[in-house]
Amino acid sequence: DKISFLYMMLLALDANFRLKNQLRANEHQDPSLGSGMGYFVESTAYKAHLRDYITEKDVSSCIAFAALLQKETRLTTGLRVLGVGGCLCARHGVVRPLGLGDLQKGERYANMDYIFLSAMAGVAVLLLAVSYDIACQWKVHLRERAKKIEATTPITTSLNEFEIQFALPVWHAVAHEVTCQTQNLLSFAVGVGRTDGEGIERTWAVLNPIGFATKEMGDGARHDAIENKVDHLNFEKNIGQGNTLARKLIVAIAERDKQVADFKEVDRTLTRELPQKWKTRITDWLKDPSQPNPYALEGGASRPSKAAVLKELKAAEAQDAEEGRAPLTDGKSTMSSFLKAGLQLEETQQRIRAEVKGVTLVTADRSSQIQELRNSLCKKIRTFQRLQEIYMPGVTALRGEEEDARDQDAPAPKAEHIKLWMPSDLTPLQRRAASRPGAGEAESKLRAGQCTDTLIKLRSRLHAQRHLISWRNSNSVGQRAATRSASLIGRVGDRVGRIADKYRHARAALIQLKGINFAPEFKELKPSDLHVNQEQESDVVSRKKLARLGSAGRKSRNEPSTASAKVALSWIWLVGGGPGEEEAALHATVRVEWCKAKARKDRWVEEVLILREEMKRVLRILRWTQGEWLARAVMRQDVRAELAAGLRAYAMRQVQVHRRLALGFHAIWN
Template sequence: MKRGSAVGDLQRGERYCNIDYLVNQSLRLSRLKSFIFSYDIVCQYSINAIKRLENMNPDLCIIQPDAKVRFVVPKFHLPAHIPTCQSRYAFMLTPGAGLGDGEAPERGWGEANPLATSTREMGPGSRRDTLDYNFGDYNWRKVVKLGGFLLRKLTAAATDLPEQVISHQELEDVLDKGMLASWKIEVEAWERDPSKPNPFEIKVDKPTQAAVRRQLAEEERKMLDDGLDFSLDDTTSQSGLISMGLDIEANQRSLKTSASDLWEHSGDRQIGRVTLKSNALIRRIEDYYGKLQLYIPASVALRKKFGSTQTVPTYKIPLWLPSQIGNQAPFDLALARLEFKLREAQAHEALGTLRRCLQMRATFYDTKDRWARGQKQNTRSRNAINSAQARINAARDEYRAARTALINLSQLLSQPMDESLQVLNDSDIRSMKSTETDRDSAGKVFALSRALRPLEDEDLRPIQQPAPGTVGLTGDTRKTLSWIWRRGNITDGEDNSYYDEEIRVEWAKSQSRVARYREEINIVQEEMNRTLRFWDWKADQWMALVSAQDTRNLNPAVIDGMKAYSWRQAEMCRRLKVSFEAQWADVSELVSKSKKLASNPDTWYEMKEEEEKKLETAKLRRLASRALGKK
């Protein structure tokens, strides 16, 4: 809304004295107890702002001693600020802000911009009258449209609240309760007093590339020390056989990656390296087959039934593990139970590796964007990113293979599998800060300071097509953590203080999002109640003017006309109230349903599955109608 005495002319630039005067004039009669100041450069303006306002009008200061004051930056302008400002002045992290964005004044100025060409030729009086008329019309149009506007805001908040609550609860379920208690104390202390340590800032330095590479080297050393490179002989046990099969399966995935890098112009050395790797793997598979037929004699018949392995690429040769055999042939189910245990461990380890590598890639991206300049440094940074991406892809493929095997084994053994091992979609593979640094997954950073960004493959798409994984993402408001961060042991039993700090910050942001959604529902409901009371008050004001006309010494015809106008205005206010009440008739039911879904995750998941089925059915129908249309 355009408040009275809140619009003024500025000199070149925006001086604090002008803004202070407008703020004071606009709020001098409000006597409010709680303020949220939203301003593009509030991080600078807020310094000594209250002291300046007190000095401007000592007898009638708008900021009372017991008033609560918070300063925030509008959401669109916030990314241009430094990280400290982004956590200290964010709407989403400010108690009482709801889902506001602070950009409404900017949208209002966008509508007023065309007035500049006509008012600049006017005199001071005509110019101000014209602006007042237009601003008054702008306010009136907003008021009469509040019915639909507030309903849309409440519907959006009530619809998204269950997802935010359930996502936050699932994150808390896998965190240590002691840590959660201490984190909650920190957040509550900061919300009461912003001068306290900010819980939304990471207090540990990010790991350097050298530290990350050292960690990867230590992981490889640990694999060797743990004896993961199995040496098998004639005394191979059942568990050794399954472990050998899983090891060969991992080598097949590695070979597939190497083979996919070959193309028609690959050099002889590269082709020879892949061929030697394939030959070595074939020898390992033949040795494995010799041991497999001791425990599963039927595997010989299966190999003959499905043909020779010479016509199949090495990475596609079936290993005939229990999960692949299923009910095709008889074998000792003890082998299936052993594989089930190993596959569960494999799946959880793959998720742990995936989480670590995603955070490493995010660190590499951040380092590249901040410090890499020139071809030499960018090439090195890109190589580090590619190395991390290769490990991510390997962990992704390993998890998917393990989960597929677990599903087959679960059906074979009639044994339930771990429900936390969900389907891993490409959209789930993103770091905790996917909307800020991890551009290969959920989002791309729109950096105002870097118009010329690296051109990635996913950038090459039609202008109407959104970036992969960004559909429906509009920033922190609707952001949710990927399920990989809400399931299992997030810290993976490692002493990684930086990653623990990221988990703490993401938990705090998740809790703030839930709180803002709940605030938004309460705020909008109160705005609805006040809007209805406003129309009653406004109608009573017009009716008071009707009786006041009898005391005026005017022409009776003029008095009758003034009374008729007042009656008309009062009736319009009443009808607007009735219209708003009709639009908001189902608000209580909507809010109640939202709260019930938030407290019942199973019901919410079933509802989402039904919605996805309906969307898929509608998509298939559209494709079928297009196919019939072409015929």
């Protein structure tokens, strides 16, 4: 059914390591007021389940920051609980009943599986989408683990009753490998609308301040305090649905119209067979993920990619540790994971700078999202700096010297401008004095892989730009069509510029580490290199054609001819390939861009439909709740008259509260 996604439940999972709890001798004398009757899972059955998984290790993933997170969660002395795992509604951020559970030894499958299945109790839907920042690995064998839990615990939730999509939250997905992103990104999941999966992070941000108090509480008092706060948060979100859904719908309608128009413009540039062929590829991939991924770009390279280099470095480090030459720090962190985390921090900084600078992606809440990114980045940088003390111990002094030299009256640099002090940021003399042996060599290999990966992405974007320009020059007629085409090409050009800046930064770091002659295939990237064959001349023709609109078709003099002029093939097309490969690459890259454009369009169309359906459901549940309270008003007739009057008065007050909410929401939405 085309609208079955309207009845899909969307959940988000995550772990929070700020809500710790210390060991208390009187734990058994401090029970919760209603264990298993609120948001925390029932303690007795939960602890009995965990006894079977005492030796299970923390969840591993393809995220570079895993080593940093593991380092943060290793300080367990004196702690009864390291944090809290949670499950909530990914659409509205409302915590699910029985959707919280304590984490004793990190973010383990045993804990998160139990919390997830508890939160699913009583759910009567067929379709389910789950967002989790390690969904790429957590989903493997989940159904087998769930069957075991169902057989050995009071939980009766069976995952066989659901069709489940697993996905990575939009912002967290950036930390995963590219292949993992294209395979699991929430934006590519059908029926989720524009859900970002990050609502649980916003809930943690509100709960974190009470962590200082609950850390010292007994077990029961802590659960009651957290549940009380969560109950208040859920209540605030529910009574705020009127304004929240109205704002979201205004933005969604505008974005839907824009994305639909953009997609039609892109779709018109293709022959009639290609879109149908690519739609079939998307459908086949959704049915069977082992089929070729329509959102992934296949490409070769003369040098290994960053992922291949990282794998090689990790293998070498493991061999060194076995032979006693370079033991792994804390048994978890390695030089390669430390350096990769630094590269990803750089990418996040570049992304924020581009977001701040760009003007084509402005939305109603863009400013707050950028600030959230900055706050998250600052936390990761502080964690990175603590690990940096191990692999680059001399950097602390250098950082202090720079801070002393900084103008104290000047504002502190924002997160995207904080210097990371990678080995490439140091002079050779500083590098030898401040870093462990091999740091510069390891970074140089990663930088070479980064250059390779970036060039592949750059070629993809340039191919898409060439295709759009060629179609516009041949088919775009009239001011309106030409302006729309120029807007599309401009957005692709913005992406080309950001990728080019990333390549230049990686190449500069590589030169700083190894010298200009280390990798001669990575040449200086000039603005004149950013084109596919004949693109510049054809674009000049188009601009002059646009300028002549309304001038009776008069031909301008000295107009260059694409038939006689030819641009030399840029060197970027010769790295890992040859001049004869352009057409095949063009087909693949345009296919990727078309599929992503279709996904963006589909998600915004879904978002509008979902929001309108949510508005209907909110009004329905408010009417249903009024009926429930009306029934309760006359339910207790076997008590004293005074008590019965009080119960009736309270019930009628609840009827009026929900009636006013319904009338208010209806007025806002109409």
